[in-house]
Amino acid sequence: MTGGERGLLVTYDGIVVGRREIGENSCFIDILTDEQGIVEATAHGAKKINSNLLSSAALFSYSTFCLNKNKMRYTVNSAKPKFGFHEIGTDIEKLALASYFAQAVKFCTSSEQNQLESSRDSLVRFFAVALYETLHAGETRTLAAVKAAFELRYSVMLGFSPNLVACHNCGHYDCERGMYFLPRKAKLVCADCLNPEFEGERVLLLSETLFAMRNIVFSPLEKCFKFSVGERAEQQLSQIAEDYFLYRTERTFTALEYYKKL
Ligand SMILES: [Zn+2]
Structure with a gap:
């Protein structure tokens, strides 16, 4: 967080059903959730080898996602893998x-x-x-x-x-x-x-x-x-x-x- 407006933290169990790369290190992921249907979230740095989002942001990963919601946009704050289908x-x-x-x-x-x-x-x-x-x-x-x-x-x-x-x-x-x-x-x-x-x-x-x-x-x-x-x-x-x-x-x-x- 760089100060300014802080978003709302929300937690969903979900499965990554889509993924689009952004630049060298990050990606957008589509998370299937029961509460909100498909949620699109930015996973910053998810492609870095030491990222704690590396496995959770992978296609078909089943995780508990903690998301930051700000003006209808979601960013992955943290994620805890439940099951990987990689x-x-x-x-x-x-x-x-x-x-x-x-x-x-x-x-x-x-x-x-x-x-x-x-x-x-x-x-x-x-x-x-x-x-x-x-x-x-x-x-x-x-x-x-x-x-x-x-x-x-x-x-x-x-x-x-x-x-x-x-x-x-x-x-x-x-x-x-x-x-x-x-x-x-x-x-x-x-x-x-x-x-x-x-x-x-x-x-x-x-x-x-x-x-x-x-x-x-x-x-x-x-x-x-x-x-x-x-x-x-x-x-x-x-x-x-x-x-x-x-x-x-x-x-x-x-x-x-x-x-x-x-
Ligand atoms: Zn009959």
């Missing part, structure tokens, strides 16, 4: 997927208002779990499954929850002849109730796919990525989740296009 950077596919997640939250999270009023889940916690699952993909589940879970659960958190409880018409949880997902209407209809003339776009779900979708939508955050599907169901789930997310958010993401080209 190892994601050693795998180009994982890095590309995590970058898509970061772009998605940056585009869909308002920085002015307290966001996610429709959801009681912590977005920061969700993002941390998504990064953790991305980092560990390949061990118990594939990157494609992690991506699908992110897209579907994040849609729910944004208020676009599909109704996956039961057939919209008869209320049955399952049907011997199968269940259809109607992506544009965000609901299920069983094969007995389906009216081919009126229902429009639809997908006959593999039972594994429906099981996975219900797990993603209804589980507590920590468990929404934890399911296993066979190859065919994974393909179906991937298509449904990506289409659903892009249609609901009305966005295209350059980071997604890049990921898909790899």
Whole structure:
């Protein structure tokens, strides 16, 4: 502080979802927070090797940030790392997927208002779990499954929850002849109730796919990525989740296009 006006000190737990270099030593970082959405803050000297912000200002670092707020501008005062996901950077596919997640939250999270009023889940916690699952993909589940879970659960958190409880018409949880997902209407209809003339776009779900979708939508955050599907169901789930997310958010993401080209 060089005297004059002192700002207000605020503390947030957050994850760095964007970073832009300024000059030789400093950078702007976009911090995802539950309280203020995306907060842009200047991290002075963060690129110096002896800086105590070196690891906290890195992309995907999860830290407690103490910020100085002055006339709507934030400066990082200090930061205490909670978890670093920097190892994601050693795998180009994982890095590309995590970058898509970061772009998605940056585009869909308002920085002015307290966001996610429709959801009681912590977005920061969700993002941390998504990064953790991305980092560990390949061990118990594939990157494609992690991506699908992110897209579907994040849609729910944004208020676009599909109704996956039961057939919209008869209320049955399952049907011997199968269940259809109607992506544009965000609901299920069983094969007995389906009216081919009126229902429009639809997908006959593999039972594994429906099981996975219900797990993603209804589980507590920590468990929404934890399911296993066979190859065919994974393909179906991937298509449904990506289409659903892009249609609901009305966005295209350059980071997604890049990921898909790899
Ligand atoms: Zn029915």
